[in-house]
Amino acid sequence: MSAILTLTLNPAIDQTVILDALVPGTVHRARSVTVHAGGKGVNVACCLADWGLPVAAAGILGADNAGPFDQVLAAKGIADGFIRIPGETRTNLKLLDRRSGDTTDINLPGLAVTGSALDAARAALLQRVEPGTLVVLAGSLPGSLPPETYADLSRLLKARGARVVLDASGEALAASLAADPLPYAVKPNRHELEEWAGCSLPEIGDVRDAAFRLRTHGIPVVVVSLGAEGALFLTEGGAVHAHPPATQVTSTVGAGDALVAGLVAGLQAGLDLIGTAQLALAFAAGKLTRSGANLPPRDTVEAIARTIRVEPLG
Template sequence: MRPVVTLTLNPAIDETVTLDALRPGEVHRASAVRVDAGGKGVNVACCLADWGLPVAATGVLGQDNAAPFNELLAAKGIDDRFVWIPGETRTNLKLLDAGTGATTDINLPGLAVSAGHLATVRAVLRELVEAGGLAVLAGSLPAGLPVDLYAALSRELKARGARVVLDASGKALAAALAAEPDALPYAIKPNRHELEEWAGRPLPDIASVAGAATALRERGIPLVVVSLGPEGALFVWEGGVLHARAPAIRVASTVGAGDALVAGLVAGLHAGLDMAGTARLALAFAAGKLARPGANLPGRSLVEGIAETIRVDGIGI
């Protein structure tokens, strides 16, 4: 099988602090602390490796705090193709409210990535990505890199015959969505807020979300997946619109749930499932991850069991 390739240009070590309740302005005592090597593309790679798919991960990592990433990638059996540069990979703080399950993120600046470092990463991508393969471009861009970088990378990888799955936000996402047709990704996964930013208006109900996602697909993106938190996700493709919803899950941590959904989407595409099957698998990945800390899936049989409980409905717009 061709390996799935993931790109993480702004990785992070996630330090998750669990609190009984988060009360801004007050002194707290943590009930637990967990440290995970991560970043969106790294998280996607971990979930895909847990599922049993071959994965190669690239991007940039700091040499000065390499151990967590070395250990994680080796333990998961992920082909480590990262470009190591001077400095420390950033640490992001995540405050988990045990009472509500909500997570407050405090993200720090990333490494300084030079034009030379970026050229090396692009060379690695050209080596790894094959015609017919899947490439996941995920996460924020470090300061100093061009805001339209994802569009440029999508153009390069599409020209090599790859399907590009993009999960980004802010200016990087806006630039990618404004690109010419030859630089648009195969699939994107905005959340509702990110889709509202693109649309320039509130999207208060499923019908309005579906309408905005359909407008994006009509721009030339074959598959638009919108994550909706507890409401599940919408899948918009040439065959119509599907709304997938998972049963209630006891939440251990929401950290990486969106990345797990992307991983499930990629796993479905890799397996050639129909869109309903892909939607079920994507939601099952996300639901399975919610019950576990870190970017980790439960066993394959449990994920397959969750997939059987996912409700998928076609909706009109």
């Protein structure tokens, strides 16, 4: 059994096109193109494997183009818990503007996942779960699945003693935050937290107050990612704002997933609040220096972690 599992029900092959500058309505000449097997859970698993943790990745793949996933799972030593169904996994196009550093995402529709396919994926996931397993439910749901899918999975996982880490958005996140039981940990970004709070959160203090409300809603660990402003971490042990270091950015693709991976690594290691916050930000900062869902060597990530400034939230 793996101590950490990730689930990706709507994976994607990420095609990243690097441009000197993105100017809408004009013709562009690409500097380079890279292709990565992606999806939030896959990205989290890749970063955890780079860190040296045993991890399994589960979910649903299209059998017709599963090759990139087969390759990355084998190369990184990630246990393969995916089921394959007829059809092709979607391709997502990412346009990286080298001038601004911004990435424009064009996400294509996913596979039409039937109830029987979900049943098979659920069974493949649950057979790997034991008490104490950390299970990351991450990313969007195929349009054919109901928003309650993650909430239903969380109930089954918690009954087996797993700790669920949720990184979702929209209706899937809302359904999970209205369910019983609640996830063990959630990682909304500012926009997702605004949707839950029902109002804009323009200042850090506003984000802090909404995050406190979410934690007192009954979720033991709440992390709010803030991009260049770092992230807020709230647990029973307190609340802190972790600030990212200055970083030479190669690609922002998967930075949020790396943050989740660092959070999971900290939880798995039993680190305290500050240690977990520093490790999560170090994962994200380290990934920014690499294309794709890849971390620098472990000693480099550890060195970054020591530079992360953490301040308490009042």
